[in-house]
Amino acid sequence: MESNGGEASEIIDEIEALKAQKSQLEDRISALESQFRETSIAEQLPPDTCNGTCPSISAVDAAVSRHGLPSDAIYRYSRHLLLPSFGVQGQSNLLRSSILVVGAGGLGSPALLYLAACGIGRIGVVDHDVVELNNMHRQIIHTEAYIGKSKVESAAAACRSVNSTVEVVEYREALRTSNALEIFSKYDLIIDATDNVPSRYMINDCCVVLGKALVSGAALGLEGQLTVYNYKGGPCYRCLFPTPPPMTACQRCADSGVLGVVPGVIGTLQALEAIKIASGVGEPLTGRMLIFDAFSGRIRVVKIRGRSPQCDVCGEQAAFTAEGFRDFDYEKFTQSSLSTAPPELNLIPEESRISCKEYEERVGNGEAHILIDVRPAHHFDIISLPNSLNIPLSSLESRLPEVSAALKEEEARKGVSGAHLYTVCRRGNDSQRAVQLLHKMGFSSAKDIVGGLTSWQKEVDPNFPAY
Structure with a gap:
């Protein structure tokens, strides 16, 4: 037991000696840092700044020596520094x-x-x-x-x-x-x-x-x-x-x-x-x-x-x-793109799609058809193509009787049979989904307009509003 006690005493003595050395080193580091700051400040001042009347550097910039914030930073961030919970240390941390x-x-x-x-x-x-x-x-x-x-x-x-x-x-x-x-x-x-x-x-x-x-x-x-x-x-x-x-x-x-x-x-x-x-x-x-x-x-x-x-x-x-x-x-x-550009899906075969230019030509030739705009109602309120019928994709299946009625009405108005059916949306993705549903429900001739209203504005009518 005595041997163990002597060994412990030696360890304690060594710890105290190291602590003393640590304290001396910290004091030396602090003194060198202070000297470095004062030297840097003196070098940055113009030669004739004081004209022999200024107090010593350590007196003028004592605050700068303590926390490293120059006078312009103190003024710029003064409202931060006034916060007791933030203060000088918080601002110094931000600057670093x-x-x-x-x-x-x-x-x-x-x-x-x-x-x-x-x-x-x-x-x-x-x-x-x-x-x-x-x-x-x-x-x-x-x-x-x-x-x-x-x-x-x-x-x-x-x-x-x-x-x-x-x-x-x-x-x-x-x-x-x-x-x-x-x-x-x-x-x-x-x-x-x-x-x-x-x-x-x-x-x-x-x-x-x-x-x-x-x-x-x-x-x-x-x-x-x-x-x-x-x-x-x-x-x-x-x-x-x-x-x-x-x-x-x-x-x-x-x-x-x-x-x-x-x-x-x-x-x-x-x-x-x-x-x-x-x-x-x-x-x-x-x-x-x-x-x-x-x-x-x-x-x-x-x-x-x-x-x-x-x-x-x-x-x-x-x-x-x-x-x-x-x-x-x-x-x-x-399963999605890093690109900020909206996706361009290809969900249906090419024969079930027509371009904006082709649709414009068919309308110009007086073709019997109906155009279903499958965008949500608040999108339809922004802008739409003439004579389009708004049936949002989310409600399309439940409103198929309206589609059939619209086709029959168009056929009667034009005096023909077999009016064409087209779908359109903002960018040409939901319109393809609509065609998939219509084909499944028996409307086999339905086609979508490639690129939707976005392509219409680019390819057909530059004055058509984009959103």
Whole structure:
């Protein structure tokens, strides 16, 4: 027992000696850092700044020596510094941080502006798209002067105009497995401001491989949601959605619409979550999801499932590597395209389809026919072709008697038998589905108009409104 007691005493003595050495080293480091700051400040001042009347550098810039914030930064971010819970340390953390925003659209617009305004040290923005007129109602970072130009160029210019001290890195390219790891590795955390399923899985998996926190938002119609993935033991996107939804359940703003302010709200909240993580202040939404209902003005925060031990990417037995990420086919996995362009389906044989030009010729020749517009009623209210009959695809089967009656009425009016039947929609996809149904129900001569109203505007009538 005495031997053990002597050994313990020696260990305690050694610990105390090391602590003393540590304290001396920390004091030396602090002194050298202070000397370095004072020297740097003196070198930056013009030679005749003081004219021999200024107090010493250490007196003038004592605050700068303590926290590293120059006077212009103190003034710019003074409202942040006045917050007891945020203060100097929170702002200093922001100035040293780097955040990547994937997407410069409805979500990315407010997120980028607030990140720049609040002083994030380095901001990256990825997008391969160009600014269009129909972006203006929600993508507030862009102006009409940039229509037809790169969204990244436009967004970067806006960020720099808000805060010239922030570094903005532009990636005018599509995000792919071939470049994502290299780009993501340069940033502390990632904001997903995209609006398609394959991109969500790809961005999530890349963040897991690199150990990056992911702030994910979504907005559609009058609803939005927001959460933080892969942060402090929280779940990743795949933990919640191990299996992609069917393609028919995947909607985008270009198809279903969105009230402009809704992505604005969600994008602003994405910036808030990123700021909380970067500054080390507050409680990020990890393990929780915020749900916003613009119609009723309600906001709910709900608990979501924790990290799944069986997750293919972050689970206990997961073996998902950088090499596996590069080889993964996200379009095949989700059965949908990474492209922002709407899909062009080919569901029926060519003999069951006619071009817009051919339909125009047949109408011009007085052919007996009826045209069924299978878009939803609120789409039909926007614009429609003359003499078309609106029967939405969702109700087509139950309204087939109307189709038969319309055909008989057209035949009687033209004094012929066998009037033709055509279908049209916005882009030529639902019209094909309508033809499939009509063929199944006995209307074997039904044909769809290729490309729908979008092609009509391009091929037949440039003045026909596009939407």
